[in-house]
Amino acid sequence: MTDTILIIGASGQIGSELTAKLREIHGADKVIASDIREGNSELVNAGPFEILDATDLKAIETIIDKYKVGTVYLMAAMLSATAEKAPMKAWELNMNSLFNILNLAKDKRIQKVFWPSSIAVFGPTTPADHTPQTTVMEPTTVYGISKQTGERWCEYYFSRYGVDVRSIRYPGLISYKTPPGGGTTDYAIEIYHEALEKGSYTSFLKAGSYLPMMFMDDAIQATIQLMEAPAENIKIRSSYNLGGISFDPEEIAASIKKYIPEFHIDYAPDFRQDIADTWPNSIEDKKAQEDWNWKHSFDLDKITQTMLENLKKK
Ligand code: AKB
Secondary structure (H helix, E strand, C coil), X not given: CCCEEEEECCCCHHHHHHHHHHHHHHCHHHEEEEECCCCCHHHHHCCCEEECCCCCHHHHXXXXXXXXXXXXXXXXXXXXXXXXXXXXXXXXXHHHHHHHHHHHHHCCCCCEEEEEEEHHHCCCCCCCXXXXXXXXXXXXXXXXXXXXXXXXXXXXXXXXXXXXXXXXXXXXEECCXXXXXXXXXXXXXXXXXXXXXCCEEEECCCCCCCEEEEEHHHHHHHXXXXXXXXXXXXXXXXXXXXXXXXXXXXXXXXXXXXXXXXXXXXXXXCHHHXXXXXXXXXXXXXXXXXXXXXXXXXXXXHHHHHHHHHHHHC
């Protein structure tokens, strides 16, 4: 197995931070960043970068051969809110990109795959509190349907063809390095930007909308921990539940008020409320803890402090 890594979707919210961390661990030359668009100059200048469309199999093959890639992190996807505006486009991107990578792994052109799933695989009939790993899953968004279908295919490619594919059901991810990218949980990023810029925020989710959330550093740590774990420890080949914290817009506003006392929140729920209403309030992640020692470290106040400090510097 070659030790070169390809990140597809490296300019996105997770991809950009994952690329930086993997380059720190493995060396810049071993981590090829790629995206359909150029990302920030830091990412492009820090190591190899290729323009790549995740649905273009020929282009992926060319890059895999050029750099002798062993592992692919497929981070390109259309998120929940954007996907509802273009369901077929979202389906094509989210599914075709996955089949491209799973088939390359099946043909032994690459050896290891990471593919992100999401809490969006759950739906209105799922138990909402401490949602377990295995439970009712009837997603109602095109994004959730694509992620649930993707999970089934990952498990199929593992059991039928021995493909070493690993996955996490990410909760809402909070970070300051890139702007929010079309998700329902993105209110929890926007709120920090607007707290600093305007001292107030109009939330597109109403008070009481609890969702599972996590700071990006924890998500990157989890991703790398999962990918570094011995293959025999990975008992779940669909996707692992990953718990972090859970809060609603009122609680995040209260946390911001500890640092900006005059901060004010009001509410104007839109179509994203309907999406949030179908997702869990919180996630149980016993399997990730048992199989690869997962434990999150950022609580809400630590996230608030880190977000405000870093956005202020920007
Ligand atoms: C979204 O809101 O669409 C994403 C997700 C939970 O997968 N952040």
